[in-house]
Amino acid sequence: MIPPVSTIPQTTPTEMKLRNAAIELEANFLSEMLKGAGLGQSPDGFGGGTGEDQFSSLLRLEQARAMAKAGGIGLAETLYQALKDTSDDP
Secondary structure, three states: OOOOOOOOOOOOHHHHHHHHHHHHHHHHHHHHHHHHOOOOOOOOOOOOHHHHHHHHHHHHHHHHHHHHHOOOOOHHHHHHHHHHHHHHOO
């Protein structure tokens, strides 16, 4: 059996909630940045209408979530550390 390269530190349920909240915040931020960059805008040639515009926002959010879960731009980790530090204070 091959030992793991690194072990994942054990986290408490509170830490998991904080990490998930931080990832979701980063995902929403990235989604807005992708929107500003024009990702998901329907091209004029296809004419998908209102439905296409609504579903493109959902696609953009899911793409941003995938980016954030893969490490994103580091915002989630910074938020997580800040939230963790404040939750440790008595």
